[in-house]
Amino acid sequence: MPERYVGARVRRSEDERLLTGRALFVDDVQLDGQLHAAFVRSEHAHGRLRDVDVSAARRRPGVISVITAADLGDYWRPGPLLVPPPPIPGLIFHTCTQVPLVRDKVRHVGEPIAMIVAQSRYVAEDALADVVVDIEPLPAVVDLEAAMAAGAARVHEHLASNLAAHVVQRTGDYDAARAAAHRVIRRRFRYDRGLSAAIENRCVVAQWDARAEELTIWDTTQAPIPIRNGLAARLGLLESQVRVIAPFVGGGFGPKIMMHYPEEVLIPWIAMQLGRPVKWTEDRQENFFATTQERGQVHDAELAVAQDGRILGIRDVFLHDTGAYDPYGLTVPINSQCTLLGPYDVPAYDTEFTAVFTNKPIVTPVRGAGRQHGVFVMERLLDLAARELGLDRLEIRRRNYLSRDRFPYDHHILFQDSAPLVYDSGDYAPALEEAAKLIGYHHFLHEEQPRARAAGRHVGLGIVSYIEGTGIGPYEGARVTVEPSGQVRVATGVGTQGQGHFTAFAQIVADVLAVRIEHVHVVTGDTREFNWGTGTFASRGAVVAGTACHAAATAVRTKVFDLASRLLETPPEGLELVGGAVRVVGSDRSIDLGALAAQANPLRGAVRPGTEPGLEATAYYGPDRGSTASGVHAMIVEVDPETAMVTIQKYVVVHDCGRLINPMLVEGQIHGGVAHGIGNAFYEQLMWDDNGQLQNASLMDYLLPTATEVPPIVIGHRETPSPLSPIGLKGVGEAGCIPTGAAFAQAVEDALADFHVEITEIPLSPDRLFQLLQRTPPQRRNQVIVEGSYVFRLPRAVVWDALQDPAVLVRALPGGMALEQQGEASYHGAMRVGIGPVTAAEFTVRVTLLDREPPQRFAMVVDGHSGLGFTRGTAQVSLEEDAAGTVMRYRAELQVGGRIAGVGQRVLDTAAKLMTRQGLELVHRELAGRRTGEASA
Amino acid sequence: MKPAAFAYHRPASVDEALEILHAHGSDAKPLAGGQSLIPAMNFRLARPGVLVDLNRVTELDFVRRDDRGEIHCGAMTRQRTLEHHTDVIRGAPLLAETMPSVAHAQIRNRGTLGGSAAHADPAAEIPAVLLALDARFIVRGREGTRSVSAERFFTGLFQTALAPGELLVEVVCPPPPPRSGWAFLEVARRHGDYALAGVAAVVTLDERGRCADSRITLLGVGEGPVLAARARKALKGEPPTPAALREAAQAAAAKDVDPPGDIHASSAYRRQLVGVLTRRALAAAFERASAGAGDATKR
Incomplete structure (x- = not known):
């Protein structure tokens, strides 16, 4: 037992349960008579819902219930605004929150349309294919700038445009700063993010006990108490009738806090309706659409800088993608806006953003929560300024750091929690020096890099600073109880998702009560255990709940001394806590805490007026504002310019989260964060096409970094205590991933110095890096294009006539089965398409011929739909006569939706080319056969 | 991500497997290591009505070097075995050396040589290596056995020379020529x-x-x-x-x-x-x- 637990590398109390498989996760909950839910989700990003036919699904054996929006009656209601925007003057905010099931319009792929409850998830998924959804597609709002252009389709038609919010914050006089500047550096930056990709997807189980009139909900939420309160209100129950349990949760990272997800609203309701427990476990396909995510911003930023490198001012105007709804308010873009300032002295700051509705899933904070975007803009601007001014990268940062004597430092703008952006404490320059030392900055620059370059190798270094606003209010609480066994129980309202709360809170309490950590038992995330709290978010669990644990333990200690003072007839000042007992200082007279707890709860006799039974106390901690953590990341990369592949060779983090509770837990948070950041920088990207279809909706194509992509990380700890918390804590949960993109960009740019590549965007895939090296403009892959020509050894008129004939045209369709003429130039039919492992699926097809100029050219649109999704091919075809016969030239664009779009991209190009070629060959053969037939007739 | 319903057979011999495949025609799909087929089924992209699990067909799991130095590998040889088997390392070193590039060790523990070859994924390593080695593919049907050259075996996108009802049973790699x-x-x-x-x-x-x-x-x-x-x-x-x-x-x-x-x-x-x-x-x-x-x- 160390002298003090706080500050020591204490092993995690929760790991034994986790590693031996005894920890309860929501999906482990198995109840008698439990049913399983699955959701019919939109294949279209934007469209009017004309009809949902669930009759066949209701008839399927094993299906218990199928629910559409119409079936919900009064229970159908958009969700609340979870985080109202701060009171910034002139702020515009349009609240448009998510709905439980789509009633009239779908606004993103994956939005739920109907819920199926069945005996098993297998049957429920079988029934998904029985539901016939009729959606009239509308143009999808995807690109941020296009979304704000005049005449753009509107995600919410009651609004005048796709503007969700507009916020301007100003401090100082930027125009004057600009006028006085030696240089003004201006660039456009793009920073995109992606999934939280927790290892455990979301899961909800609900059980209504009709006798007790109690609803129990197991939920993978980060915020069990607000979920309980919100559901009780929605369902018309007392808060005390609803119990929400967030047991062990396999990673949260932000998106597991919503108010509420449609499934969170629907599963408890249907469980009450049916009187049977119902479970829904999100699968990985659903997770790409049904769980919130974080995405891109486009910044037009400029830095006014003095000749010596001092920042005179910054102006930043950016667009923020909020997705189809904005229930989480402006947390993410305000974090971007505020965190951009970093550890620097910025005398004038002029910042403006527009949040934009798009036909994509909802954006809410994901680890880092918009801070990455701001850090990237600032650090890139400083790198560019250093280069223009001929300054060293470290030097320009040193010259702009807020020095340690300037705290508390007020930036005079508002933070996401509505409090003024005030840094509590910090000491930035020494962290930079330590990181430079750990990465070997000077040695690398003066020896390693020149040597590598001489050998034809391209190595580069990145080193950047950042701050993170952490540990915001409003409050958390904790109850500490000493039981007669001498064991201590700690209950708090926050949820836990792997951070090590069980260990960290126990360390704090064990120190205050001088007990062994094994005797401290922590409970989190069960509303029956603790009634008040907000949740785990904003790197605040340890800071806010940890400080509350400290306060509650301290109150218990006072009770311990009061009671012991009476029993031992010694004033409290003469007592001390040692090894689980209270002792009279300098004597061997003592009472064990357990015995004292028994004494505090007598079965007979009198309790003194004014005292409470037991050794128990509940306390709360609510900081006025957050504490500001900070750090420096540095990395060395090697780039192969021929293959555009990047390898990270070394990674250094120097981090300051105030007083360390447990360096090992802090390192774990940093490791995970850096992995998340590396994913963001080089691997992970949600790729949407112009129709709002996600083109990489599986972990086969959405590339999470694995152990082979994350290098060992060297960590240096610094401790600048927060003056706000009695134990000096600051948060660390998000820090690791915040500056990674900025450091990566600087390092890759440095490695490719010979190529003069400038990196103003993250993620930077090798494909994009190849484009930068080739100096080609950004090419977003959007649809498959098949172009080519085909020679028919037949006269043009014959070819033309044949191509208007459904009996011939059907041959051109892959697996074409039948085609019937419907109108003058439209045909209806079916085709069966399968490739390799994909079982042939039947598509209903509509072919329309347009712009016909016989016998020279026509256009053809082929719409196909099947259980796998939909396809739309648009082809321009021309026919020319030449000596060989007729030359057909074609250019076809193929759009896909649904599962084909999400998981089929890898072979789409090849398959489309193959099918086009095969179709044309079949047409030719059919025609040649007819000619032969004619000739022989 | 639950597969559609399917019937499951677990034959103990190639003959038995061929009978089942024949009886069910194109509705039946052989299951080897399952590293591509099972995910495709869970996505409901693949919906075979009948799954013929070859994992108990022990006669397909072997590596043998013959007198001429040719390496014969049964179709159910695990990729992990190819990576570590002395005969493969000596007689078809390119095949052994390529294995670490095939997914991860966990996947190679299940994934098979024949499964990967018959799946014929255009991005898979094993088909490309077998083509470079000029390997021969031994194919069995109810009617008998035939040998197919690599150039004729891989016919297109996820396409091979295997006819419905046929099984790839063995791959033969010739020894590397001198120099x-x-x-x-x-x-x-x-x-x-x-x-x-x-x-x-x-x-x-x-x-x-x-x-x-x-x-x-x-x-x-x-x-x-x-x-x-x-x-x-x-x-x-x-x-x-x-x-x-x-x-x-x-x-x-x-x-x-x-x-x-x-x-x-x-x-x-x-x-x-x-x-x-x-x-x-x-x-x-x-x-x-x-x-x-x-x-x-x-x-």
């Missing part, structure tokens, strides 16, 4: 991912140190593994100078492939990778050939 060298290289986004592009190369030198022949195969850039004929022609009779390798690599990139583009790599980027990887793989293969590493007993 030969080999190499495998690929670029994947993460280790174990489908390669953006990859190259398997087997080269043979003549007595004067010139390229007698080469079999260069490309993966991830066509409908199936691509045998680079233009590159082969460019090399034939040439001493393996850097200029000759560059020219052959250029021929491979410019003429042997018309790579597809997808979300991970444009066609142009894949073409660049084909050139770079072919040049590098040839350099490594020729170095091995001239260093006498072509002696199959050394590694």
